[in-house]
Amino acid sequence: MTTTTPPVPAVTGTHEVLNQPPPLVGHDVAADPALLAAVTREGAGWAVDDLHRLGRLAGGAEAQRWGDEANRYEPRLLTHDRYGHRVDEVDFHPSWHRLMDVAVAEGLAGAPWADQRPGAHVARAAGMYVWSQAEAGHSCPISMTYAVVPALRNAPELAAAYEPLLTSRVYDAGLRAPLGKRGLLAGMGMTEKQGGSDVRANTTTATAAGDGSYRLRGHKWFTSAPMCDVFLVLAQAPGGLSCFLVPRVLPDGTRNTFRIQRLKDKLGNRSNASSEPEFDDTVAWLVGEEGHGVRTIIEMVSMTRLDCVTGSASGMRAALVQAVHHARHRSAFGGPLAEKPLMRNVLADLAVESQAATVLAVRLAGAVDRAGRGDAGEQAFRRLAIAVGKYWVCKRQPAVVGEALECLGGNGYVEDSGLPRLYRDAPLNSIWEGSGNVQALDVLRALRREPDSLGAFFAEVDAAGGADRRLDEAAAGLRDMLTERADPEGQARRVVERMALVLQGSLLVRHAPAPVADAFCRSRLAGDAGLAFGTLPRGIDTAALVEQAVPV
Structure with missing residues (x-):
């Protein structure tokens, strides 16, 4: 039996790597x-x-x-x-x-x-x-x-x-x-x-x-x-x-x-x-x-719910940084992606969402810390705010990660980018330690059984009173929603979502750079934006929002 050696393919010069971002490695994740x-x-x-x-x-x-x-x-x-x-x-x-x-x-x-x-x-x-x-x-x-x-x-x-x-x-x-x-x-x-x-x-x-x-x-x-x-x-x-x-x-x-x-x-x-x-x-x-098993273990559940909020904020941040890194190093249609107005709008919108989640997660951790040192007000705030944050921040993570993945296009859909793993992990925190319905019902339970928690919640919101008209109007609207007694369970998600947005708005108005707070209140509270990311309205400095969130 005769064998022959197959011909060696000719070497071509077509495989030249151009216009690909460098690996996102060697950076400080805490530079946030x-x-x-x-x-x-x-x-x-x-x-x-x-x-x-x-x-x-x-x-x-x-x-x-x-x-x-x-x-x-x-x-x-x-x-x-x-x-x-x-x-x-x-x-x-x-x-x-x-x-x-x-x-x-x-x-x-x-x-x-x-x-x-x-x-x-x-x-x-x-x-x-x-x-x-x-x-x-x-x-x-x-x-x-x-x-x-x-x-x-x-x-x-x-x-x-x-x-x-x-x-x-x-x-x-x-x-x-x-x-x-x-x-x-x-x-x-x-x-x-x-x-x-x-x-x-x-x-x-x-x-x-x-x-x-x-x-x-x-x-x-x-x-x-x-x-x-x-x-x-x-x-x-x-x-x-x-x-x-x-x-x-x-x-x-x-x-x-x-x-x-x-x-x-x-x-x-x-x-x-x-x-x-x-x-x-x-x-x-x-x-x-x-x-008293539920009463005993609920403290453990509450702390793991805090980590669900933190974990979702972490996942959003990781996805945002990936998207911004890609857009800064990838050119398309005659220039860097990060300089294209529509891409800037998407990145800025993601940055606002990520920062709102981060600020809320750390505020909740502060409440846990001070409640453990005997602060009754923080204990009451924690009781309601962790469930509110768990519901909303964990709901937002899949949307943020999915949009960030899209910023990378096909490059984001391959495992080597790391985005598929982030995307698969994104829904978990919303399910772990009680799904969205469980959180919404827990908020209703707290409002009914522990009315001091609502007072503590609004004390936090009202700390920004008078600083932004849109926040004030949203807070007043939330109070009206909470007085509505018809179908409380069926409307629980609407109420909890609004509570989360008003709380995030208050934190950003008090503590975030003014452009971030303005973009959040205008798009999330006043409704001056579409349902998808990348729909921030005219007049917002999207480039500044991205640079502030992810400095070069």
């Missing part, structure tokens, strides 16, 4: 004017140097590679070891662990609860905002670890044992007896397949064991980050739905029963393992009182 001003204003100016250091790491090639690899090489479920023993472990790529190590070491998990400096929670939220732009999926266990601490304090003995490790800055991966580790991560198990957000429909049972512990039996439908060390879990005890602490490993070093049935095949958030665990004679300890 709206963020830095808000952090200082909310009492964490002392953290700015650390934010810049973290921002340079987040914008570097190494962290970008970690983020790509953590999502490209997804977690793998290992149910058994080679001998057939049940292990229920999840194997992550090393880049996931590097991202986690940075997050914990930078104090983005439970550390603020052990930090007595005013502004500690603001600094932590700003760090989450910056570091999540490197990769968002790993923020799930980081967020839950942060959020578990105030809920766990409903069981003082458990808190005394576990809190020093939950507030540690040491990432200590691997399943071992919790109290023998240098740092712990926490998760949460609430939803079940028959109930979803209606957790009172849960069927997992808890039976007292007679030694102070309980035994759980049942199945959870969506439990993220199953390699965390401990979980807060809702189960039906004799006294009603209750909250329990469930460790993956018992104090004697044996594995607690936590059978992972499968990992979810999700749209986005691919780096983060989300699972369906089964409990069968699983050891647990009561947190709070029997029958």
